Amino acid sequence: MAETATPTDERVKEMSRLRLALMRPELGGMVGAVAVFTFFLLFAFDSGMFASQGIMNWTVVSAQFMIIAVGACLLMIAGEFDLSVGSMIGFAGMMIAVFGVVLAWPMWIAILITFAICVAIGALNGYIVIRTGLPSFIVTLAFLFILRGFTIYIPQTIERKTIIGGIREAAEGDWLAPIFGGKILTGFFQWLGDIGVLETFSRGSREGQPVVDGIPMLIVWALILVAFGHILLTRTRFGNWIYASGGDAEAARNSGVPVNRVKIAMFMFTAFCATVFALCQVMEFGSAGADRGLLKEFEAIIAVVIGGALLTGGYGSVIGAALGALIFGVVQQGLFFAGVESSLFRVFLGVILLGAVILNTYIRRMITGER
Amino acid sequence: MNTRSDHAPIVQMKNIEKHFGPVIALAGVSVDVYPGECHCLLGDNGAGKSTFIKTMSGVHKPTKGEILFEGRPMNFSTPRDAMDAGIATVHQHLAMIPLMSVARNFFMGNEPTKKIAGISFFDREFADRVTMEEMRKMGINLRGPDQAVGTLSGGERQTVAISRAVYFGAKVLILDEPTSALGVRQTSNVLATIDKVRKQGVAVVFITHNVRHALAVGDRFTVLNRGQTLGTAQRGQITPDELQDMMAGGQELATLEGSLGGTV
Numbered sequence A: 001m002a003e004t005a006t007p008t009d010e011r012v013k014e015m016s017r018l019r020l021a022l023m024r025p026e027l028g029g030m031v032g033a034v035a036v037f038t039f040f041l042l043f044a045f046d047s048g049m050f051a052s053q054g055i056m057n058w059t060v061v062s063a064q065f066m067i068i069a070v071g072a073c074l075l076m077i078a079g080e081f082d083l084s085v086g087s088m089i090g091f092a093g094m095m096i097a098v099f100g101v102v103l104a105w106p107m108w109i110a111i112l113i114t115f116a117i118c119v120a121i122g123a124l125n126g127y128i129v130i131r132t133g134l135p136s137f138i139v140t141l142a143f144l145f146i147l148r149g150f151t152i153y154i155p156q157t158i159e160r161k162t163i164i165g166g167i168r169e170a171a172e173g174d175w176l177a178p179i180f181g182g183k184i185l186t187g188f189f190q191w192l193g194d195i196g197v198l199e200t201f202s203r204g205s206r207e208g209q210p211v212v213d214g215i216p217m218l219i220v221w222a223l224i225l226v227a228f229g230h231i232l233l234t235r236t237r238f239g240n241w242i243y244a245s246g247g248d249a250e251a252a253r254n255s256g257v258p259v260n261r262v263k264i265a266m267f268m269f270t271a272f273c274a275t276v277f278a279l280c281q282v283m284e285f286g287s288a289g290a291d292r293g294l295l296k297e298f299e300a301i302i303a304v305v306i307g308g309a310l311l312t313g314g315y316g317s318v319i320g321a322a323l324g325a326l327i328f329g330v331v332q333q334g335l336f337f338a339g340v341e342s343s344l345f346r347v348f349l350g351v352i353l354l355g356a357v358i359l360n361t362y363i364r365r366m367i368t369g370e371r
Numbered sequence B: 001m002n003t004r005s006d007h008a009p010i011v012q013m014k015n016i017e018k019h020f021g022p023v024i025a026l027a028g029v030s031v032d033v034y035p036g037e038c039h040c041l042l043g044d045n046g047a048g049k050s051t052f053i054k055t056m057s058g059v060h061k062p063t064k065g066e067i068l069f070e071g072r073p074m075n076f077s078t079p080r081d082a083m084d085a086g087i088a089t090v091h092q093h094l095a096m097i098p099l100m101s102v103a104r105n106f107f108m109g110n111e112p113t114k115k116i117a118g119i120s121f122f123d124r125e126f127a128d129r130v131t132m133e134e135m136r137k138m139g140i141n142l143r144g145p146d147q148a149v150g151t152l153s154g155g156e157r158q159t160v161a162i163s164r165a166v167y168f169g170a171k172v173l174i175l176d177e178p179t180s181a182l183g184v185r186q187t188s189n190v191l192a193t194i195d196k197v198r199k200q201g202v203a204v205v206f207i208t209h210n211v212r213h214a215l216a217v218g219d220r221f222t223v224l225n226r227g228q229t230l231g232t233a234q235r236g237q238i239t240p241d242e243l244q245d246m247m248a249g250g251q252e253l254a255t256l257e258g259s260l261g262g263t264v
């Protein structure tokens, strides 16, 4: 069998390098990120955007997007959506305030219970979708309203206002709260300030302290979640099940993939990510507001789509979604630094979303060979 | 042939009924499958063949009836259970995911793992290597294990599904019209593979509409018609013409054959 000795097929060459490169889901995100950075480096370099404080500013915003994008990404690859992410963020924050401030429970208990409640709601979302066979779009749209409604109703009923403050004080001395609200490497940043690498405040109460005094846990969470999501998706058998569940649930089931479990787990993970986001946010602001997280579900989905995932499921990349979130954060804050009217950000969003979806459709056609 | 009576059937399907709402797809079908035999399931379109093998592979729960696996009552509630028991299936509508790579499809639901620092990871190296090897055995040279199934031709996809089932079908291999889209070389490869695994003691359930394929490898032939068995025949006890007749449900073919000049 001389021909089987050389496994390469003469038809290999039909696939050009470019086409192969194009077939990576992260491509759009990479090109976009490079384009966006080039643009702002050229046009907004002196705006302070690339000074240490500026960098921290858009990094934090990007990290926020990343946290919810990872959840949305895995869920979308598993073939489902969660439109209740934004409401979940508001709801989770409010739960922290109710348990930790109004009821004055120890903050770590408030945090753990909030996680339990929110992840359970995620599971309920998934369970209803699986049980009824309804599109997750509709089911989670219902939860978008249900959760937001409670988030407004609860503080109004017990405190007669829509914002509950005092969270930072309540979290003082707690062992779990700094995991969401703290900063790491503060000593290192102080040292960087001392040796003059970082700018320091020259007057005021923080004189001598570096303008950037550490890495917020929010960023650490974003990096951990991205790494976790990426490894889970590409390196584990569960990751293969995520792709399979979203690619064709029926075929996956017939091959022995526990599709229902996979999907429900991804709804729970999405809720987990939303709760992490909410916790970091309330710890930073020190308060929970009824309108927190508004429109976040769409921003997460847009970041994921920019990152190359298909809305129809079965294809996508966590790294791509993280790049989508980075593009998002850089552009949103970059326009602010460049002094551009902020409403134009929405125009940009719409345009880039449309471009990404068109590109993705083209990529899918190339992979599946459909015309 | 007589050796079969020496050992017990590996799968016994007793009076299997399957209703889909008002539709009675199976109205009490009994079939025994022995290790080392190729059992052909024949019958017209809509006879219930696919439904029958789906109850065997855990996709459908029978409405009524009993399944014995290695002599014990078996309640497969998911395809996973059947697979764990050593039953692998190539479905008529292939369980393949176009957006996923060949290797990922090949091991879908059966991913090999390796432990690194106590955590088990998907062993992609192993998956890639085995996929390429198994596909080559079937006469298909892949561009690479990460090629998406969507870019394969229909026959190539079928070959992936078959080699996957052969690879995982430790005890029972169910093939639902596996050769319907295959070329000459791939078909003879599949038939040779059926012959090979049968000799290794695997029970093969083979659904086909092609008499020559059935005769080439079949030991016994069971004919389904409108959800019921018309009977089981042994190899050697039946002529190709009779088999042909049975495959069409035993009706009308004679007249048809006349009008087509004996070409059917």
Ligand SMILES: Nc1ncnc2c1ncn2[C@@H]1O[C@H](COP(=O)(O)OP(=O)(O)OP(=O)(O)O)[C@@H](O)[C@H]1O
Binding pocket: B020, B023, B024, B025, B043, B044, B045, B046, B047, B048, B049, B050, B051, B052, B092
């Ligand atoms: N999921 C289902 N829901 C309702 N009816 C079904 C379902 N699956 C099969 N049937 C019905 O059961 C009957 C048998 O179908 P089945 O697919 O088993 O036939 P088959 O013998 O495999 O035919 P073919 O040779 O065309 O593959 C058909 O009348 C079909 O319409």
Ligand SMILES: [Mg+2]
Binding pocket: B049, B050, B051, B092, B176
């Ligand atoms: Mg069929």
